[in-house]
Amino acid sequence: MIKSIGAILLTVILYQTIKALAQRYPKLRLNPLILTTLSIIILLALFDVPVEQYQQDGRLLTNMIAPATIAFAIPVYKHFQTVKKYLGLLMIGTLIGSTVAILSTLGLALLFSLDDYLLISLLPRSITTPFALEMATEIGGVSALAIVFVIITGLLGVLISPAIFQRLKIDSPIARGMALGMAAHAVGTTRALEYGEEAVTFSTLAMVFAGVITTIFGLTFLPWLINLVL
Structure with a gap:
């Protein structure tokens, strides 16, 4: 449970931080989706965390895709x-x-x-x-x-x-x-x-x-x- 919360918080914080930077510095053309994905990949590699483990811990975000699409x-x-x-x-x-x-x-x-x-x-x-x-x-x-x-x-x-x-x-x-x-x-x-x-x-x-x-x-x-x- 704690790992799941941590994975979700990490993803959300990274995305919101990069999004805020993109809005503050539009000339840099920062893309929150791409940079968040790259940041997650780098962190997983640095701390030797399997991708499957991250997917399992962050499955709540994945499960939200369907209702978000319906919206x-x-x-x-x-x-x-x-x-x-x-x-x-x-x-x-x-x-x-x-x-x-x-x-x-x-x-x-x-x-x-x-x-x-x-x-x-x-x-x-x-x-x-x-x-x-x-x-x-x-x-x-x-x-x-x-x-x-x-x-x-x-x-x-x-x-x-x-x-x-x-x-x-x-x-x-x-x-x-x-x-x-x-x-x-x-x-x-x-x-x-x-x-x-x-x-x-x-x-x-x-x-x-x-x-x-x-x-x-x-x-x-x-x-x-x-x-x-x-």
Whole structure:
């Protein structure tokens, strides 16, 4: 019990400290999610604590993911009229984004001659973890690798999105939310909080739609495509 409280307190304190520093020194572009994860890894290595032990002690935080995800439905409800107005655009954009994500991943994996299991595990990288796990299992990938690729994709999306928004002059919270939800799924949706409730609303919907579309695509057309190219 004491170990569990310690693991949770350590994680929360590290995250809040880095978040406060990021808000105080915005020019440093500190990312609380990435830096907290790296700090935990370093501490575990220094004190020779097994990752499994930390996961077990901090399982309460992991168990809070589901209710935290459900909470994203609140801004969707509040902005339902706006959602109705842009629903068609959202679905078309998500369909195109999901297709491009899968085909570009497949193309790059073939270009660099990746191992078959690595290639298949890489394909669900642009959807949130629950969808990615199901898809990776069904098409013959390795679920652990799929999770790693999902996390890396989400973190990279969060890191480069501000520069892309600035470069392309994307100011609309709706457009930013859709892009973050589509490209960086749950991590991106968390980042969308910085752009307001409309951004969170469309990021949540883009994340869900992308998960559904990619899963359907992955369980129908993708196995045939994989057999064709491998």
